[in-house]
Amino acid sequence: MNKIYKSKVAKWYIWFCIIMTIAFIGSIYLCYESSWVLIIDIASMGICLIMIYDMLLHTDYTINGEKLHIRCGFLFQMDIHISKITEITHKSTILSSPALSAKRIGLKYGRTNWVYVSPKEQEEFIATLKSVNPEIKER
DSSP states (O other), X not given: OEEEEEBOBOHHHHXXXXXXXXXXXXXXXXXXXXXXXXXXXXXXXXXXXXXXXXXXXXXXXXXXXXXXXXEETTTEEEEEEGGGEEEEEEEEOOSSSSOBSSEEEEEEETTTEEEEEOBSSHHHHHHHHHHHOTTOEEO
């Protein structure tokens, strides 16, 4: 069983991507006279745009047998054994996490570790986790 759940994407994140792209194009237009400023601008904003769009396109949660693989772009990847997940909570938070929406699911694993995810199909995601580990408590 290999089920992939894409992240829910908040409207503010889409608008942020659009505004950053417009700012990048505008700065290229405004810096055409100074080649050093243009090079620095393209390098710094280009890298930021690549990272932002990579997170937009590659934030997902894959359930493969007994493991949950969480991916948020190329910067964040982690595997959690579903048998170690003890609790699930619904939370609206903006804490740093591999999620592109503030409506998140908190997964407690181990004794004190938490990770927050935001799959589009939250109820199906929770049901799949519980089918693998029926001991998970939902709050």
